[in-house]
Amino acid sequence: AQTVTQSQPEMSVQEAETVTLSCTYDTSENNYYLFWYKQPPSRQMILVIRQEAYKQQNATENRFSVNFQKAAKSFSLKISDSQLGDTAMYFCAFMKPSNAGGTSYGKLTFGQGTILTVHP
Amino acid sequence: GVTQSPTHLIKTRGQQVTLRCSPKSGHDTVSWYQQALGQGPQFIFQYYEEEERQRGNFPDRFSGHQFPNYSSELNVNALLLGDSALYLCASSVLGEQFFGPGTRLTVL
Numbered sequence: 001a002q003t004v005t006q007s008q009p010e011m012s013v014q015e016a017e018t019v020t021l022s023c024t025y026d027t028s029e030n031n032y033y034l035f036w037y038k039q040p041p042s043r044q045m046i047l048v049i050r051q052e053a054y055k056q057q058n059a060t061e062n063r064f065s066v067n068f069q070k071a072a073k074s075f076s077l078k079i080s081d082s083q084l085g086d087t088a089m090y091f092c093a094f095m096k097p098s099n100a101g102g103t104s105y106g107k108l109t110f111g112q113g114t115i116l117t118v119h120p
Numbered sequence: 121g122v123t124q125s126p127t128h129l130i131k132t133r134g135q136q137v138t139l140r141c142s143p144k145s146g147h148d149t150v151s152w153y154q155q156a157l158g159q160g161p162q163f164i165f166q167y168y169e170e171e172e173r174q175r176g177n178f179p180d181r182f183s184g185h186q187f188p189n190y191s192s193e194l195n196v197n198a199l200l201l202g203d204s205a206l207y208l209c210a211s212s213v214l215g216e217q218f219f220g221p222g223t224r225l226t227v228l
Binding site for chain 1: 149151158160163166173176210213218221222
């Protein structure tokens with residue numbers, strides 16, 4: 001079974017600064033996906049960024065980038081130029097593609113989350 | 121996007137509840153998650169072609185259904201206080217799951 005660990009229950013950052021959220025995972029699989037989701041107080045879970053394990057290049061989406069270290073099973077999220085709207089709970093998630101019943105869409109295994117607060 | 125109903129629900133112990141989810145247009149796979157307060161979501165089960173394809177570590181009191189239009193229901197029987205949580209539905213394409221706003225279930 002896969003496990004995902006987020007060791008930082010809470011983080012804070014000043015507006016316009018950079019912050020890095022940590023995530024480690026445990027798996028024996030070689031092919032998988034990793035995700036960072038954001039859940040603001042409105043509770044809608046929003047995908048921030050995704051990484052395919054077979055890709056060596058780290059994913060980037062505007063101000064969000066990841067540091068994917070496959071051998072170390074580490075997947076951190078860097079948020080640059082933090083904005084007040086980035087305040088939310090951030091979840092790291094793992095997915096192993098599944099062919100159960102003909103679908104390749106596996107289940108997500110989430111970490112415990114990190115509460116990020118951006119201060120003005 | 122993904123829609124869920126109702127938004128909030130209050131039930132008493134022992135009752136039964138049904139939660140509903142309509143997937144994003146073009147998505148045929150629906151997954152359900154339970155999120156306790158302050159925790160990460162836990163996978164309940166996944167439906168594809170109207171059949172349960174994968175199941176997490178949840179008792180048989182949790183059951184579901186998928187309809188021909190891909191919408192889905194989550195049923196929970198004999199409610200316990202510990203079933204109080206946010207229930208999230210997600211529909212998927214190409215490995216990426218899109219989440220609905222959730223249903224907040226409170227069991228008294």
